[in-house]
Amino acid sequence: MGNSISDCFPFEFNTANMGNNSSSASKEPKQTTLAYLKERYPFSESEILRLVRCHSYLRSARKIRQSFLSDWAVFCATLPPDIDTSLQSHPQLPSDETLKVLRMLRKKRAHVMSIIEGRVLPSGFGRRLERVAFLLPKDIIDYRSSSMVESPTATPIITKSVHPPRIEEDYHYNCTKAPCIKSPCCCFFCSDEEEKDRYNRRALLSNPPSTTTPPPDRSLERLDTFLQGASECSRRGAKASFSILFQCCTRTNHGRVTSDDSFVSSPSSGEMMASAEEVLDLGYSLALASTLLTSDEEELINEQKNNNLVEKAALDALVKSLKEYCTTHSSPSYHSTNGTTSSSSSNSSEDQTIPLHLFLEWSERTVPLLHSCFATFMHTIYFPDLHVPSIITQFEFPNLKGNTSPLLGDKHSTLLFSLACMSPNLSGTWHRLFTTDNDGLSFNRLQLSLLGYNGPTLLIIRSTSGGIFGAYTASRWKESKDFYGTRDCFLYQLYPTVKMYRPKGGVAQNYMYCNPFARSRGGDKQAHGIGFGGTTTQPRLFIDESFDNCVGASGDGTFEAGPLLPPSSSTPGASSQKYFDVDAIEVWGVGGDDVVKNALHARSKQREIIDANIQKARQVDKRQFLDDFNTGIFESKAFAHKQQVQGRVDLHIEE
Structure with a gap:
């Protein structure tokens, strides 16, 4: 992690012990320290100032907090717009009317967080996250023995006797530019005497006089740990964020779950192991929580009152995919530990744990945006009023715009979650182009919905055997006897397991194919329908015009190898099917509002040209x-x- 803040800036951080400093004399050290923090952590200056203030607030509010995550979210959601940019030591207290609005916002935010922590996130997650990422190991003993920490099993609900901290207190104590309320030695945003006086006033309010002596100087180390944790949770990439999530679900290499009262930075022997179900459930919960945090608060509260809040569904297909990958790619010691050998076959599959390095490999191959769920959630907690920066790939559940999908389920289904984790273009707005439920099993209508659409499309197929699979492509659809398209495409299996097959990058570039019988009247002796990969006579994935005897092969020269269809039988090791009959098909235009709008406009233009030519021929x-x-x-x-x-x-x- 490099040198600590105090090592790099001993003068700036120890001016508290050298008497008073004028504001003009301290301005240069403040800017120097901010420049250092900007270089050290992936945050802007205003973001660093806010995080420093949040650290001070969370340290000072430990006796009155609702929970770690709730207090953080409430505090950040009710900051005035200009509080992040000023370096003045005493910002002006907002007007009574502004305070009234902020009180209302604070109460709503606290209620929303109570719903999310009680109904969506795993029990005790906020407490484990604070221990793993934001506290010093030497502070864990104090944390465990503290009576003001929330219960890991309690459901936080706002009642008449439990209220968020008063907004006026936060402005008097926490909206100053002092990063650590309790520590007079961490004073690069205010003078020595101001910080001492603030600490003493706060200590007199909450502690007996005998405890007003400042604690040992751990404030710089605590601040460094806090900022490092904030970085790794959201802006250091997949490995850093997954490592933290893994520690929140960690088991030892003997299969024992780490308790809420213990702190494990990494197991003393062997690699970190975690339950596949717990890790994936946590990822899905974070995705759902970030979506609910950015939704209409009134609607969410009403849904909770009416008991209509979405319930988390089983992640069976994702869990199966992860376990299959770990079983295939792991060492013999993993098999013996997880009950996949005959000697330990009595262990249930639900007890199977997976190592971090295989989880990272699997997520990169199958659901590369899974880590974005955590990063998006934490950004929503830190900076609810700011757009997600380009350094983060924002996770969003697909928005079907009021349409329904019989194949994918409700708006927060795990199947939609799996698809959104595959590509950034599968987040945001979707537009329904074709469904067999509305349009029937008609190849002409399917082709009409695609031709001329100049944007990314997602094809979803359900076979009569129950498998769900399909293809994504970003290229414009057109009639052709040849393959066309770009590398921005992939095949996938969605149920009963989740797989993603990207282009190999070799000589073969047979990405997509649309060759109806009417184009050549059968004279070209090629397959007639829609296909992906393979050849014009033997495509990898092919939908025949009759919707019968379609093809879903396990390999070709263009895409990575792997099954698209479910196994031919339930017998372990059974080969996958190759041919299928269509039960249902859906085609969605994806990529977001602007992309969908432009693609629909291009399709309309092409239809106008075709209609004009037909009309001209009839005249x-x-x-x-x-x-x-x-x-x-x-x-x-x-x-x-x-x-x-x-x-x-x-x-x-x-x-």
């Missing part, structure tokens, strides 16, 4: 028709057949 040139009639051309052509058959003995024509 009759009246002048040419009259000329032909007057010259006898029309008559000779119209009645020529009568002359041709006259004289036949077997035909009588009435004049």
